Amino acid sequence: MLQVDHVNAHYGKLQVLHDVSLTIQSGERVGIFGHNGAGKTTLLKSLVGDMPQLEGKIRYQEHPIVAGQVHLNVRHGIGFVPQGHNVFRELSVEQNLRIAGLMHDPAYAETVFGIFPILKERHLQLAGSLSGGQQQMLALGMALMTRPHLLLLDEPTTGLAPIIVRDVLASIRAINQNEGTTVLIVEQNVQATLKQVERAIVLKSGRVIFDGPSQQLLEEKSLWHLF
Ligand SMILES: Nc1ncnc2c1ncn2[C@@H]1O[C@H](COP(=O)(O)OP(=O)(O)OP(=O)(O)O)[C@@H](O)[C@H]1O
Numbered sequence: 001m002l003q004v005d006h007v008n009a010h011y012g013k014l015q016v017l018h019d020v021s022l023t024i025q026s027g028e029r030v031g032i033f034g035h036n037g038a039g040k041t042t043l044l045k046s047l048v049g050d051m052p053q054l055e056g057k058i059r060y061q062e063h064p065i066v067a068g069q070v071h072l073n074v075r076h077g078i079g080f081v082p083q084g085h086n087v088f089r090e091l092s093v094e095q096n097l098r099i100a101g102l103m104h105d106p107a108y109a110e111t112v113f114g115i116f117p118i119l120k121e122r123h124l125q126l127a128g129s130l131s132g133g134q135q136q137m138l139a140l141g142m143a144l145m146t147r148p149h150l151l152l153l154d155e156p157t158t159g160l161a162p163i164i165v166r167d168v169l170a171s172i173r174a175i176n177q178n179e180g181t182t183v184l185i186v187e188q189n190v191q192a193t194l195k196q197v198e199r200a201i202v203l204k205s206g207r208v209i210f211d212g213p214s215q216q217l218l219e220e221k222s223l224w225h226l227f
């Protein structure tokens with residue numbers, strides 16, 4: 001579904017990704033890990049074409065990802081939830097969902113409410129007054145409203161209490177299993193995430209230094225210094 005071939009990415013003179021190659025199959029749940037500054041966000045940005053200075057090739061289904069053309073690339077069914085809370089704070093929960101689904105099917109909000117019942121309960125509440133975890137769920141729900149085939153999530157559980165982290169990660173797994181959405185998730189909550197993904201990719205200084213079953217990473221404690 002997604003093919004990344006020998007990608008180098010730069011910010012000005014600073015090269016952040018070095019010869020990154022990977023393939024993601026349709027329906028996979030993949031975690032991306034690595035230290036702060038390893039290039040995780042840059043990799044996700046590259047996948048939607050948000051890194052203008054890119055060498056190498058990225059293909060999504062039959063489409064080449066064109067650097068600098070995010071609005072066109074995402075039309076092919078890529079949902080991207082960037083780092084940080086991404087909701088319209090002055091609008092209600094339901095308005096946020098409906099705006100996100102404007103180009104698609106606003107009625108799909110009912111399905112999203114089924115996945116995150118707390119959003120249904122709070123559908124009239126202003127998004128800015130939701131708790132951090134609820135805002136993360138709403139941001140995820142908004143991405144789902146675009147009916148993506150591939151969902152890119154950049155640290156969706158940052159700042160959440162451990163029990164909420166588990167809830168959000170379990171919801172992401174449920175989205176993958178029930179909707180068939182392919183999920184690529186960048187996470188600092190490595191242990192909790194490894195239990196919910198099938199495959200792990202570890203970046204170090206912009207290079208892929210591990211790509212294999214998440215179980216292998218869970219078992220091989222000698223690899224844990226990598227993140
Ligand atoms: N817009 C930018 N301009 C210049 N340098 C940048 C820019 N964005 C990121 N960088 C640099 O690129 C490197 C990789 O950053 P990136 O955001 O991809 O890391 P990350 O793995 O997502 O880190 P974190 O875990 O802290 O989110 C870092 O050294 C960072 O300082």
Ligand SMILES: [Mg+2]
Pocket residue numbers: 040041042083154
């Ligand atoms: Mg990041």
